[in-house]
Amino acid sequence: MRGSIRLFLDGPLASGEAPLLDPAQAHYLGVVMRRRAGDEVVVFNGRDGEFLAQITMLSGKGGRLALARLLRPQEAEPGPWLAFALIKRAACEILVQKATELGVERLLPFRAERSVAALPNLERLAAIATEAAEQAERLTRPKIATPVGLADLLAAWPAGRPLFAAIERRTAPSLRSRNIQIGLLVGPEGGFTDRELDLLALSPFVRPVSLGPRILRAETAAIAGLALLTAPPGDATI
Ligand code: SAM
Numbered sequence: 001m002r003g004s005i006r007l008f009l010d011g012p013l014a015s016g017e018a019p020l021l022d023p024a025q026a027h028y029l030g031v032v033m034r035r036r037a038g039d040e041v042v043v044f045n046g047r048d049g050e051f052l053a054q055i056t057m058l059s060g061k062g063g064r065l066a067l068a069r070l071l072r073p074q075e076a077e078p079g080p081w082l083a084f085a086l087i088k089r090a091a092c093e094i095l096v097q098k099a100t101e102l103g104v105e106r107l108l109p110f111r112a113e114r115s116v117a118a119l120p121n122l123e124r125l126a127a128i129a130t131e132a133a134e135q136a137e138r139l140t141r142p143k144i145a146t147p148v149g150l151a152d153l154l155a156a157w158p159a160g161r162p163l164f165a166a167i168e169r170r171t172a173p174s175l176r177s178r179n180i181q182i183g184l185l186v187g188p189e190g191g192f193t194d195r196e197l198d199l200l201a202l203s204p205f206v207r208p209v210s211l212g213p214r215i216l217r218a219e220t221a222a223i224a225g226l227a228l229l230t231a232p233p234g235d236a237t238i
Pocket of ligand 1: 218
């Protein structure tokens with residue numbers, strides 16, 4: 001359904017079900033998007049696929065839908081994992097939104113020695129990821145892990161999944177990979193400390209990479225790196 005409103009719902013979806021809308025979703029449909037009973041929306045829940053649904057009731061307290069038909073069966077959506085040092089709230093929210101649009105499967109925030117931000121509000125980040133998944137026509141939302149320290153992140157990292165560590169001011173190879181079963185690691189605004197660089201050098205699955213000669217803000221580095229990893233192969237004739 002090109003251009004349709006898409007909503008993520010928590011409950012089960014199956015033909016014949018009449019899913020409920022919470023007050024925020026009903027407000028969005030009725031007040032922001034000016035939809036009425038009888039109008040169609042597209043819904044998904046990350047487990048049962050994507051359905052066309054019809055609004056049957058909207059009020060200030062919530063709403064109800066009737067599922068019309070399955071549009072897309074559920075599929076796994078493998079994508080890169082993004083490990084990112086905690087950064088200030090606004091930048092962190094942009095990073096989560098754009099990483100979700102770019103197809104990240106897991107978001108792994110970590111505390112770097114130079115992280116200046118307080119622990120993020122994970123509920124708010126999940127809501128931002130949900131909206132981005134709705135917009136990007138994903139069938140899934142990325143999982144957002146509880147922040148840990150860099151050493152714990154590396155200790156729990158699956159050894160078979162290469163982790164590209166974006167490290168500026170180094171003669172590291174440029175980030176280029178057609179494999180999305182990988183991770184991308186981005187540091188804090190102050191950059192990695194020498195101790196963290198040593199820790200990364202000791203992890204056999206870590207591969208230092210460069211994102212070019214300019215020094216990017218942390219959220220820009222995450223977005224640029226993901227774009228390089230997830231863009232389809234270019235058209236050789238251009
Ligand atoms: N304060 C550091 C400095 O001036 O050298 C810059 C840190 S940068 C703002 C934040 C993070 O983005 C870095 O830790 C790194 O992960 C990533 N980054 C930024 N530019 C990069 C580049 N050109 N190549 C690789 N990584 C980069």
